[in-house]
Amino acid sequence: MRAMFDRVNAFLDKYVLPWPVRFLTFRFTILITIALLIPLIAFANNTVMVLGINSYLNTMSVAVSSIVLLYATISEVRQKQIAELQERRAQEDHAHITETHEWMLRALANQHEELEELKVLLSSWQGQTYQRKPAPQYPNLRESHPQGAARFESNYTQQHLTRHVKHNPITNGLHQPNTPPTSSS
Secondary structure (H helix, E strand, C coil), X not given: CHHHHHHHHHHHHHHHCHHHHHHHHCHHHHHHHHHCHHHHHHCCCCHHHHHHHHHHHHHXXXXXXXXXXXXXXXXXXXXXXXXXXXXXXXXXXXXXHHHHHHHHHHHHHHHHHHHXXXXXXXXXXXXXXXXXXXXXXXXXXXXXXXXXHHHXXXXXXXXXXXXXXXXXXXXXXXXXXXXXXXXXX
């Protein structure tokens, strides 16, 4: 059933709704609509004309309001998708930076070990004994994040967005991020 609504909505978005939007946002249409206020006031005694113009203005008002609401809803869904993508990207970047930093710490530990080996070797050539220094302890980068190791969990993004994004029942019905479209079989 949802697939059918998705196809109908796609058809309407592609072939039907652009025409009223083009008509209502055409500058000439806007000017004529505003100009109709003059005869509405000037011919206030002509009931037929006043009712006709008033009906046109009411229809235009409802159409414009509906289109604004539709595009605001679509914009809200799009902004939520963008926020999810940005959060996922930030999480991937953070994981990459943390992994790079861990590699640097491993390289430093390896360099420390090699320097200690060289110091032992040099000391033995000079007939001295050298007491090895222990490798410095490096912090666990995943736990040092302000939000802790939870930042690296796979479902962190969804939980974070659920806590911090205000949900709207209308747009929640339009956008379901982890639900693949069903095929009509």
